[in-house]
Amino acid sequence: MKLSRKVGKLVSREGYRRAWRRAQRSIFRLPFGPVMAGVDEKRLREIEKRHAGEKYADVDHWMRVNRERVQDLKLHRGRPQRVLDLGCGGGYFLFILKRFNHSVLGLDVDRVPLFSELLEVFGVARVVFEIKPFEPLPNLRQQFDWITAFSIGFDRSCDNVRWGVQEWDFLLRDLQRQLAPGGKIYLAVNPLPNGEYLTPEVRDFFASRGADVERERIFFRNGLRG
Helix, strand or coil: CCHHHHHHHHHHHHHHHHHHHHHHHHHCCCCHHHHHCCCCHHHHHHHHHHCCCCCCCCHHHHHHHHHHHHHHCCCCCCCCCEEEEECCCCCHHHHHHHCCCCEEEEEECCCCHHHHHHHHHHCCCEEECCCCCCCCCCCCCCCEEEEEEEEECCCECCCCCECCHHHHHHHHHHHHHHEEEEEEEEEEECCCCCCCCCCHHHHHHHHHCCCEEECCEEEEECECCC
């Protein structure tokens, strides 16, 4: 099969998946009214004003982004789950999950005052920890039904060198001990300088461990294989 036809099929498949997710969001809506009920809107607007210009300070925008994440993972439609979010930032994703009675925990560094302020307003718990290659996560004293990570930034060194198979293999094996039986892992990486999201070697590795890989999305629907 010619390369152009292979690429065309891949684009078509990804396009279909994205269109289907948009349709699902329209069918299974997630209104903001109940989500924001009882939140101190005044404090949120004060935080927005104080941190104006910072990437994650636009509360309305990042609420919409994370609403779509919750909808795409169907976490607004099922029973309560235990969710660990790696690199939780300001806690937008976990805050929405709390409104659906999920038990949530974030893990991230404590270097951005904006994030600490948002987490306090949202009432989201965070374990302060920096993910580094070949270093295990702390003992969180529980197992999780979901482990998520969005816009991943921990998979690169200070000189912007991305993780390879060995670094990812170590992290996945470490996450496996944090995962409850039947648990799921969802990861979303940032693009490489060339616009790609994963090297062929890393993509093949994720697939070999049972992941459904779609551009930046790496979804272990049925836990880890091998």
